[in-house]
Amino acid sequence: MISYHKKNWSINSFRRFLWIILCMISFPIFSADNLKKKSDIFFILDASGSMWGQIEGKAKITIAKEVMQNLIPEISDENQIGLMAYGHRRKSDCSDVETLVKLGENNKKSILNSVMKLTAKGKTPLTRSVNQAFEQLKQQQKIATIILISDGIESCGGDPCAAVKAAKSGSIRFILHTVGFGLSSEESKQLQCMAKAGGGEFFQANNAVELLNSTRKAVKSNGTGALKLMLQSGGKPVNAWVRMRVSGTDETVVFTNDDGVEPGHLFLLPPGTYQLETLPAGLHGIDPMLLNNIKIESGKMLVKKLDFKQATLQVTALNNGEPAVVQIRVKNEATGKTVFDTSTYSTFTMRGVKTPYDVSLLPGKYLLMVTIPETSIEPFNKLIDLSSAGEQVNELVSFSSASMKIVAQINGKSAKAEINVRKAGEKHNVFETMPYVGAQTPLNLTFSSGLYDLYITPVGEQGFKQKVINNIVLKENSVKDMKVILQNILNNKKTKTRDNNENSIELNMDRPGGGDFRHIVPSSDDPVLCQQACQKDEHCxxxxxxxxxxxxxxxxxxxxxxxxxxxxxxxxCVSGLKTIEH
Known part of the structure; x- marks a missing residue:
């Protein structure tokens, strides 16, 4: 209920305001043949106590009755119409909601008689009113248009916007327009929310011109359009998971849960072009059907009948002739999008799967990648062509692997070391430990059979250099023991001293900056060569x-x-200062 002093309209402005209702319903909201030309129009009229507010000496309830007398005769005889009112029987009663005329044909006279008998008395129970209207529309086959006319907001503690959203997410087919009587911007928010949730529009009349322009826009757009989706899988209708976006944007307008929607579900959408993704509800790990340029037109319904036909890719993996546990990833060749990945599919597959393993996909071309987890075996990659629905492609993946057991020893004890392994002659590591952190040895690694180079650098030890072993042969299904003995590079070298008796070689130390004036690439991995170059240069x-x-x-x-x-x-690094020899 709104206090009377907030209403400051002229009678003519108010009549023009209510005239928008006639404009809105003179044109059926859905006029396309596939929705039939008949429309269901259900009025919810405010008869709360605030309707006794005066406009130039005349009560709003009286003006409303006069306008309805002009409005109802103008409605097409093809339309089914009905009327509900609230607040017209009792004061302070939030249950005072009554359907005066049920939705039906030839109701004009009954509605006019009911309107003339209305007396404004009570509260504004918007939530109860729309819920009662939704109950009546449950059995309707066609989309109904509800027009709610109110000069106030909910006064009985309900949440009408939430009620509209709940009804919209169900099976009730309706569009809700709301008309506000000179509400403030704050008061308008509730009716705006209801209209948006109901797929309709909110009309605010602050002056006659604004109201007229809004009405013309509403008449032109006819509110919304519709998409009816029929999805089949295996020749039988199934519930559909659906996501729709506005074409060319990331704006999602429909996103169902895993249960999806029933066959024949009707989506009410603003006119525009959309992208549709769908697949049978509850089906995971495969690429959905993608349809672009779905055009929704105002007042029309688009019917899409889709048959979800799949092909099967069966992967069998062997390692050295034995069944292997593998990770399987499949990408759509055209989009580069991953459409199936066992590592993310479920908690049961994230550590790999036993094969044979079937992957269901839409017909198309895909990139298949198979790996053996927790190894450095080269992955298997292949382009797979699934050309037709119902087809099964069997792919046998054979890996040939060997193991390398690496032990880094210092003074007869296993040591921690940085370890890098490369294919022989290549610069890219196929295995590497964390730089400067390394790993404790012994270390057991698995690779594809072939030739490899091994790089080992002790961690946390002074006086050692990296050791390289080239062309290590790994034969299929074998274990290569690599015991690497590391020696201190300074053991057999003469150590020179500075005049302050400090060591001249600083192991694992860098001296950044300092005016680098000469760069040398030593002939071998030996810091003494750098020390000697400095000793010989008078500027160093x-x-x-x-x-x-x-x-x-x-x-x-x-x-x-x-x-x-x-x-x-x-x-x-290894650093040092020029020494003074004695």
Whole structure:
């Protein structure tokens, strides 16, 4: 209920305001043949106490009756019409909602008689009113248009917008337009929410011109359009999971849950072009059917009958002739989108699956990738053509693998080391530990059979350099023991001292900056070569040796410096100062 002093209209403006109702219903909301020309129009009229508010000396309820007397005769005889009112019998009674005339044909006289008998008395139970209207529309086969006319917002504690949303998500077919009587912007929000949830429009009359323009727009658009979806799988109707987006955007307008919607479900949509994705409800892990340029026209219904026909890709994987547990990923060749992936499909498949394993897909071309988890075996990749529905393609994937057991030893004990393994002669690692962290050995690794290079660098030890072993042969279904003995690079070298008796070689230390004036690529992996270059150069005061395969590529690097920068701990490097020999 709204206080009377907020209403400040002229009688003519108010009559023009109510005239929009005539404009809205003079044209059937759905006029296409496939929705039939008949329309169901159900009025919900406010007869609460605030309708006694005066407009230029005349009560709003009186003006409303006069306008309805002009309005009802103009409605086409093809339309079924009905009338509900609230607040017309008792004061302060939130249950005062009554269907005065049930939806039907030849009701004009009954509606006019009922309107003339209305007396404004009570509250504004919007939620109860729309819920009661929805109950009556449950049995209707056609889409009904509800026109709610109110000069107030809910006064009985309900949530009418939530009620409309709930009805819209169900099987009731309706469009709801709301008409507000001079409401403030804050008061309008509730009726706006109801109209939006009901697939209709909200009309606010602050002046006659705005109201007339809004009405003309409503007449032109006829509210909304419809999509009727019929999905079949295996020749039988099935519930459909559906997602619809506005074409060319990421705006999702329909997104059903896993249960989907029943066959023949009607989606009411604003006119426009949409993208439709659908598949049988409850079916996971496969690419949905994708239809572009679904055009929805105002006042028309588009019927889509789709048959979800699948093909089957059966993957059988062997490793050294034995059944293998694998991860399977399938991508759509055209879009590059992953349409199936066992690692994300479910908690039962995330660690791999036993084969043979069937993957259901729509007909098309796909990229198949099969891997053996927790190994460095090269993945299997192949383009698969599933050309027709019902087809089954059997793909046998055979892996040939071998194991490498790596032990890094220092002084007869297993050590922690950075380990990199590459295909022989290549620069890309097929296995690597975390830089500067490494892993404790022994370490057991599995690779495809073939030739490999092994790079080992001790972690947390001083005086050691990286060791490289080339052309390691891994034969199918075999284990290669790689015991690598690491020796301190300084054991057999003469250590020179500075005049302050500090060690001249700083292991695992970097001296960044300091005016690098000369860069040398040593002939071998030996920091002493960098130290010697500094000793021989009269301009050198400090040096830094960068180990190969760390931060500056696969070759060693030596930097001579014209000043002495601060030392920074870093396992990538060995540094030092020019020594004074005694």
């Amino acid at each position: 005061k400090a040096w830094t040796y960068v180990k190969p395969n760390t931060i500056q590529g696969d070759k060693p690097n030596c930097w001579l410096k014209s000043s002495i920068p601060d030392a920074v701990a870093n396992s990538c």
